[in-house]
Amino acid sequence: MKLVLKNGLVYDPLNQINGEKMDIIIKDGKIVEKTDKDSKTIDISGMIVMPGGVDIHAHIAGSEVNTGRLLRPEDHFKDVEVKSNITRSGVGRSIPSTFTTGYRYTRMGYTTVMNPSMPPLEARHTHEELNDIPIIDKGAYPLLGDWWFVLEYLKNGLVEDCAFHVAWMMAATKGYAIKLVNPGGPESWGFGRNVRDIDDTVPNFDITPREIIRGLCKVNKLLNLPHTIHLHTTNLGVPGNYRTTLKTMKCVEDLAYDKKPVMHITHVMFGAFKGKDWYTMSSGAEKISKYVNRHRHVTIDTAQVVFTDTTTMTADGPFQFGLYRLTGNKWVNHDVETETTGGIVPFRYKRKNYVHATQWSIGLELSLLIKSPWKVFLTTDHPNAAPFITYPRIIAWLMSKNAREKTMKKMNRLAVRKSLLPSIEREYSFYEIAIASRAGTAKALGLKQKGHLGIGADADIAVYNVNPKQVDPSKEYKSVIKAFKHAAYTIKNGEIVSQKGKIVKSNIGKTYWINVKFKSPPREITSDLKKKFKDYWTVEFDNYPVAENYLALSTPITVEAEI
Amino acid sequence: MLTLTPRQEFKVPIDLGCLIPDAIIKKSIDEIRSFRIWEGNRNVHLETLFKISKEANTIDDTIHFTGDLRKIRRIGAKMSRGKIVIDGDVGSRLGEEMKGGTIIVNGDADSWVGSMMRNGIIEVKGDIGDYAGAAYRGSTKGMKGGKIIVHGNAGNEIGCFMRGGVINVDGNVGIYAGIHMNKGTIFIQGNSEGRLGAQMLQGKIVVSGKIPSILPTFTVDNIVKKTKISGEEIAGPFYTFIGDVADNGRGKLYISQTHNPHLKQYEKFL
Known part of the structure; x- marks a missing residue:
């Protein structure tokens, strides 16, 4: 399909284009230079054009998401999506069903979403669900921070062997990046314990979280993976844990090279608590943002809370158990054999709490104290801090001090008094929003075709009906919310898929995964694996890897390893 | 007054949540006739399923149903005013999330009567099914206020996750009345099949008839001569129990002493 988007105001931070009036020309799913005569032209004067949104961290598929769906019929009850000629029916609010997830992201102008926690054993299930999520491109990060082989190799200092193993895992699980969840914690949780600091020892393995993080960081560099390691910090959701988060950032300082990031810390909000207990708990954001401002080796995403009813789900079993004890809500906790754990607890964030x-x-x-939006990304850690459908409201808070003040008026007074927000004047521009929600995330993920509108990029484009020349987002933040809620046009792969919040075409999205090519002949690791599988796994080794034809639209990214 | 009569016997469930007094108050009869409703998976006009008539020139918020309405669900859902009168039996989810007004059923009603209701009155002259005043599956937020009056019998698990309001049953009830209850009152004039108030945290359940046994997680507290329900005196004498101790609950059961001689064994603990 050939398409020309005429007279839009383009925000393309990767190409340093800041609100210029430009035409975007699309041909065969790519952005091209020259117009063809038979192109369809759409006049979008007065609207802004951004690359399609890229979400770096949202739990949209997998066994924990599906268990969450089973756990929460009351969450689906009030939010029903009726089928149309193009779309299928669905339900859900905090944990929407697969098809609905795809449609809702598309309506907001998001075109690429990464599913951040995939227990390797559940890879097959995760890909089955990802296959059912239409339109958007996706990928998944296998959980490797507690995987026995990784722990054993790293304990013995065999970083290269570990790298071969991780490369095999990426291909076997069709994964995109190395995910660590509370490294060592889920393994300890199997024995009723947890690691409380990055220097605690993991039982039976005699290894510390610090060694695991550093080891996998080195592996990541050896394999040249496009994304950095993706880390959920130790001691999550505990007052005083900002120290652990800072320590975690510091522990890979010396592994940085070429001024590039080597670590992505996810949902930092849950790891930025000061204080000794819940009564003295306060914000540690200042300390963390100071550190991030001074260093280049780390990127973060925030996990912005929105006051609403949602469902928390992580692979951090001990943390979820703590949350159950705190709330008394219904809960799920699961031990995924030798790999990781998982937990789910419904949660309601209250203004007055x-x-x-x-x-x-x-x-x-x-988000506001870290100066460069290339380092801090917009997420809600969907659905942990809020469902992803709340992104437009978060964009309004970032762009408007008035919007923040309005929310603070209804909030717990002590929290407002202690908060730094009233003293922060900064407001994001559309350019910075484009960085935090698409350009920055695409860059951090190493997706070269995404997050920009240069020649040759994938034609994943979002057009929002808000005119920055007429609308002052600081005052008229409601029109910003309205615009970002339903993109005027969402273009995926060169085709219009959504128009004013209505899905007009539903196609299949790609699934990205990493295929590592080695310089040296790959070492034999499967014999060791097979032996261990016989002893410890409930599945046969041959049934473990997910075959490529299992993915709806497999898109391997080949990387050349350094070894 | 708006009167609706089914045109034929219904075979599949019909969702009538949209036809409430709040919705018809300023509508002409033609507008009401073209309301879209779901008959199974088909979206149809209201007129195709019902004969509709309206008393001329009245601005009235009363809806009157006659005939067999057992396949019809969600009558009076979310209504906040007016009155619905039903002559005949009615399907499930009557008065779901109701905020005010009155529903009177001259017949039986199916399960989920007044589930999650906040205010208003539902009066059923016949029997009702299970889960009256309950919370939706998975939710902990049941009936919060208002009154459900049943002149016949009720099914199992009435007042499940109830948070307020009153359920008054003249007849008998099934098992697990007031399960997970947290505030509110249930008055059972007939018999209970037992397992009363399992996992209740607060609230009050009064049984004037028989009950086979009390759950072991309730402790006997006292014998009282009478009790009160919304200002009205109920004559006893009653054994009172506190529980459910397994959940640190402080709910109260009032069980008739005269009808339950087999509970005399508890008297030695007083």
Whole structure:
């Protein structure tokens, strides 16, 4: 399909284009230079054009998501999507069903979403669900921070062997990046314990989280993976844990090279609590943002809280158990054999609750105090801090001090008094929003075809009906919310898929995964694997890897390893 | 007054959540006739399923149903005013999330009567099914206020996750009345099949008839001569129990002493 988007105001931070009036020309799913005569022209004067949104961290598929769906019929009950000629029916609010997930992201102008926690054993299930999510491109990060082989190799200092193993895992699980969840914690949780600091020892393995993080960081560099390691910090959701988060950032300082990031810390809000207990808990965002401002080796995403009813789900079993004890809500906890754990607890963030209000404030403080939006990305850690459908509201908070003040008026007073937000004047521009929600994330993920509108890029484009020359987002933040809620046009792969919030075409999205090519002949690792599988796994080794034809639209990214 | 009569016997469930007094108040009869409703998976006009008539020139918020309405669900859902009168049996989810007004059923009603209701009155002259005043599956937020009056019998698990309001049953009830209850009152004039108030945290359940046994997680507290429900005195004498101790609950059961001689064994603990 050939398409020309005429007279739009383009925000393309990767190509340093800041609100210029330009035409975007699309041909065969790519952005091209020259117009063909038979192109269809759409006049979008007065609207802004951005690359399609790229979400770096959202739990959209997998066994924990599906268990969450089973756990929460009341979450689906009030939010029903009726089928149309093009779309299928669905339900859900905080954990929407697969098809609905795809449609809702598309309506907001998002075209690429990464599913951040995939227990390797559940890779097959995760890909089955990803196959069912239409339109958007996706990928998944296998959980490797507690995987026995990784622990054993790293304990013995065999980083190269570990790298061969991780490369095999990426191909076997069709994964995109190395994910670590509370490294060592889920393994300890199998024995009723947890690691409380990055220097605690993991039982039976005699290894510390610090060694695991550093080891996998080295592996990541050896394999030249496009994304950095993706880390969920130790001691999550515990007052005083900002120290652990800072320590974690510091522990890979010396591994940085070429001024490039080597670590992505996810949902930092949950790891930025000061204080000794819940009564003295306050924001540690200032300390963390100071550190991030001074260093280049780390990128973060915030996990912005929105006051609403949602479902928390992580692979951090001990943390979820703590959350159950705190709330008394129904809960799920699961031990995934030798790999990881998982937990789910429904949760309601309340305005009038001091801790919840402080969490809300921490997220925004992080986004606003860290000067470069290339380092801090917009997420809600869907659905942990809020469902992804709340992104437009978060964009409004980032762009408008008035919007923040309006919310603070209804919030817990003590939390507002202690918050730094009233003293922060900064407001994001559309350019910075484009960085935090697409260009920055695409860059951090190493997706070269995404997040920009240069020649040769994938034609994944979002057009929002808001005119920055007429609308002052600081005052008229409601029109910004309206615009970002339903993109005027979402273009995926060169085709219009959504128009004013209505899905007009539903196609299949790609699934990205990493295929590592080695310089040296790959070492034999499967014999060791096979032996261990016989002893410890419930599945046969041959049934373990996910075959490529299992993916709906497999898109391997080949990388050349350094070894 | 708006009167609706089914045109034929219904075979599949019909969702009538949209036809409430709030919706018809300023509508002409033609507008009401063209309301879209779901008959199974088909979206149809209201007129195709019902004969509709309206008393001329009245601005009235009363809806009157006659005939066999057992396949019809969600009558009076989310209504906040007016009155619905039903002559005949009615399907499930009557008065779901109701905020005010009155529903009177001259017949039986199916399960989920007044589930999650906040205010208003539902009066059923016949029997009702299970889960009256309950929360939706998975939710902990059941009936919060208002009153459900049943002149016949009720099914199992009435008042499940109830948070307020009153359920008054003249007849008998099934098992697990007031399960997970947290505030509110249930008055059972007939018999209970037992397992009363399992996992209740607060609230009050009064049984004037028989009950086979009390759950072991309730402790006997006292014998009282009478009790009160919304200002009205109920004559006893009653054994009172506190529980559910397994969940640190402080709910209260009032069980008739005269009808339950087999509970005399508890008296030695007083």
